[in-house]
């Protein structure tokens with residue numbers, strides 16, 4: 145280890161990644177996390193013997209940086225990845241459809257999936273192929289795409305309501321946490337190009353097989369501490385400012401703490417008030433990124449009602465349903481389902497009793513086996529600030545990692561990672577910040593300067 149001390153503020157996936165990447169190259173890092181645990185937006189709690197995640201998290205096989213983090217944590221075997229993209233799509237009272245990729249090189253792998261997708265008419269399937277080809281020609285980094293909407297772009301390319309709802313919205317809402325009609329074209333195009341039109345296995349879905357609190361909390365903490373890193377929990381940082389000799393200084397629980405470099409890996413809402421104006425003159429604009437909520441509706445049945453690990457739904461308030469029975473530790477023959485509802489503005493303030501009425505009825509319409517089943521538990525988790533709002537214009541508000549204050553770097557899924565606000569984006573941001581910190585420390589060491 146070098147004698148340099150790096151402070152990482154925020155113990156979500158971005159902060160965890162930055163700390164691990166630094167210590168792997170011999171730089172000591174201390175994580176200052178306001179909450180009593182690591183994991184940030186991914187965490188778990190217990191309720192009547194069940195271990196519950198705050199919200200179902202999935203990743204795609206193309207999320208290489210996130211899977212790299214799992215490897216670093218020695219936890220790559222704690223997730224299950226489909227051997228090929230395969231999603232059953234339910235509709236209320238109807239036969240539904242299935243999207244299953246072929247084992248052909250991309251993007252040909254999608255043709256049989258679309259050809260057999262019964263929720264679209266043959267004409268809509270053909271139009272969807274044409275729109276996919278047009279989408280593949282876009283440059284997601286073009287600033288004009290950040291200013292345009294995905295829904296309008298698809299409508300202009302002949303994508304009718306049914307195709308937008310039953311095909312495009314299914315993926316865009318889940319990956320960007322914003323309805324298709326409100327989503328910026330740039331990140332939506334990036335996700336579709338990478339996941340659906342890229343390598344044939346890119347969209348294969350991965351799901352943790354242990355609670356998030358273990359995967360990103362206790363396992364990550366043990367790994368960081370084993371590597372010589374320090375973790376300060378309950379450590380709230382209220383300011384960062386330049387101090388002597390160009391070293392940044394933090395205020396942690398009211399007391400000053402010096403560091404050779406700082407990675408600020410807190411959500412944009414906090415970063416805008418902690419980062420000083422001289423570091424990021426644009427910082428007040430970050431608040432314009434806003435928030436988009438996710439609601440998870442948790443239902444425990446007295447018997448199995450779903451025979452797949454997860455399904456999607458269209459034409460229903462249900463979007464995706466996951467079987468949480470094994471992960472939660474439920475025993476006794478019942479089944480625990482989590483309904484994950486992205487872009488949940490409509491539901492975030494709805495009372496639990498009302499959600500119970502809406503979602504139990506919706507599940508019964510989708511899952512015939514749920515009709516005679518008894519509900520033994522029902523509860524709701526709400527994440528009002530699950531991600532920033534990935535609407536037109538949001539890309540221009542995302543800052544790069546480097547700031548104007550030497551030694552202060554930004555990280556977090558909301559920064560300019562080229563990815564949506566996801567676990568993959570968070571991990572990428574942590575890797576970038578760690579790389580810039582190392583470069584900064586090398587410069588200080590060799591030149592004695594405190595430049596960025």
Ligand SMILES: Cc1cc2nc3c(=O)[nH]c(=O)nc-3n(C[C@H](O)[C@H](O)[C@H](O)COP(=O)(O)OP(=O)(O)OC[C@H]3O[C@@H](n4cnc5c(N)ncnc54)[C@H](O)[C@@H]3O)c2cc1C
Nearest residue numbers: 154156157158178184185199201202381556557566567570
């Ligand atoms: C319900 C839900 C479902 C989601 N589903 C998916 C999914 O399926 N797939 C996917 O890829 N992504 C999903 N996401 C998004 C994903 O969780 C986030 O993009 C990612 O975890 C963000 O990581 P982060 O490290 O950037 O930020 P955070 O996880 O927000 O970490 C920031 C940390 O900073 C700490 N902090 C804040 N202020 C201070 C302070 N003043 N001092 C010290 N510490 C502070 C916070 O306590 C927090 O621990 C979901 C999010 C939610 C909420």
